[in-house]
Amino acid sequence: MKQDQGAGRDGRATQEPIVLEVRGLSKRFVSHEAEVHAVEGISLSVRRGEFLTIVGPSGCGKSTILSMIAGFEPPDAGEIMTEGRPVTGPSPERVMVFQDLGLFPWLTVEGNVRFGLERTGLAPAEIDRRVRTYLDLVHLWENRGSLMHQLSGGMKQRVSLARALAMEPKFLLMDEPFSSLDSHTRERLQGELQELWEKTWCTFVFVTHGLKEAVALGDRVILLSARPGRIQREIRVDLPRPRSVDDAPVLKIAKELRAGISSWVDPVTRAEESL
Ligand SMILES: Nc1ncnc2c1ncn2[C@@H]1O[C@H](COP(=O)(O)OP(=O)(O)OP(=O)(O)O)[C@@H](O)[C@H]1O
Ligand SMILES: [Mg+2]
The missing domain is CATH 3.40.50.300 (P-loop containing nucleotide triphosphate hydrolases)
Known part of the structure; x- marks a missing residue:
């Protein structure tokens, strides 16, 4: 960033x-x-x-x-x-955010943001930093343990944005x-x-x-x-x-x-x- x-x-x-x-x-x-x-x-x-x-x-x-x-x-x-x-x-x-967000319902807010990052080969400390940074940015750090069905539509959209931005595209x-x-x-x-x-x-x-x-x-x-x-x-x-x-x-x-x-x-x- x-x-x-x-x-x-x-x-x-x-x-x-x-x-x-x-x-x-x-x-x-x-x-x-x-x-x-x-x-x-x-x-x-x-x-x-x-x-x-x-x-x-x-x-x-x-x-x-x-x-x-x-x-x-x-x-x-x-x-x-x-x-x-x-x-x-x-x-x-080049990261895409779709209308039908494609979030994983079995993962938490944090898990959804972490998922792509863990497949990039980044160091664990860098993954932790990004998860924290981008969940803070979308005001969802406090909700990081929630599952998708526990979130409002706007919150889900924020998870999707955090997940995309965390890739630092x-x-x-x-x-x-x-x-x-x-x-x-x-x-x-x-x-x-x-x-x-x-x-x-x-x-x-x-x-x-x-x-x-x-x-x-x-x-x-x-x-x-x-x-x-x-x-x-x-x-x-x-x-x-x-x-x-x-x-x-x-x-x-x-x-x-x-x-x-x-x-x-x-x-x-x-x-x-x-x-
Ligand atoms: N994979 C595909 N195979 C066949 N036709 C397609 C495919 N993708 C898009 N189209 C067609 O191409 C045209 C443009 O579609 P596109 O989805 O890009 O429009 P759009 O502007 O995004 O529309 P909307 O505002 O409804 O999302 C449409 O007629 C659609 O049916
Ligand atoms: Mg379209």
């Missing part, structure tokens, strides 16, 4: 090197029944320590893009480079991690995630179908079209942090973005985004 980098937090990454570069990314899925053109011609660059959000309607290929960056799926066309090297498969440098890839939470818990975690980001200097790529969430969290927002997902707009959000989805400047930007989208017919998003 790196702190006190000297730069101000707002727009902290503008002077940093580009560490993730995606060029001309396209993906089709072919099954015996049909062919789905998921994403088309996606190009983007992300600077070290940046918080990038990608927003778009359901089915536009957001998870597909993250999976390709994580190295789980190969692209059909285009390339992905991290720190100048092509992505050819998964790596502990260079990139944290998050796929709609808060979408199953109630709005109150979601807003609290949106605030906590910004605090975690400020403390870790990790590069965050966060996918959501909520425009307000994308604007509240991102240094930069990439807006995708409906399938096949293409980049429709890209905006920088220069607002002070921590931000909330209810902040007037956040709502203003989200509204402007929404006004530019004519083809966004996503009942889920419409229902959630009362702009």
Whole structure:
């Protein structure tokens, strides 16, 4: 974990090197029944320590893009480079947080965070340090002995974040991690995630179908079209942090973005985004 980098937090990454570069990314899925053109011609660059959000309607290929960056799926066309090297498969440098967290119900909070670390070959003292550090960061050290069924949805999400951050990845890839939470818990975690980001200097790529969430969290927002997902707009959000989805400047930007989208017919998003 790196702190006190000297730069101000707002727009902290503008002077940093580009560490993730995606060029001309396209993906089709072919099954015996049909062919789905998921994403088309996606190009983007992300600077070290940046918080990038990608927003778009359901089915536009957001998870597909993250999976390709994580190295789980190969692209059909285009390339992905991290720190100048092509992505050819998964790596502990790129950790993904999924919507359905994938926590082990038979392990405690601590056991879930420890699990991946114990498979890295790290020294036991370093594993202990990380478990303590990251459970403290997500305010779950006191709950370290609890099992998953004893936790609220928000607490489980924090375990999942601690488990991912404990790997001290260079990139944290998050796929709609808060979408199953109630709005109150979601807003609290949106605030906590910004605090975690400020403390870790990790590069965050966060996918959501909520425009307000994308604007509240991102240094930069990439807006995708409906399938096949293409980049429709890209905006920088220069607002002070921590931000909330209810902040007037956040709502203003989200509204402007929404006004530019004519083809966004996503009942889920419409229902959630009362702009
Ligand atoms: N492994 C796969 N095999 C076949 N089709 C797939 C596969 N993965 C994704 N797709 C299809 O590709 C399209 C994009 O899917 P993807 O999950 O990336 O969208 P999304 O933007 O993440 O949607 P949501 O907001 O609902 O999570 C969808 O039509 C989906 O059915
Ligand atoms: Mg998805």
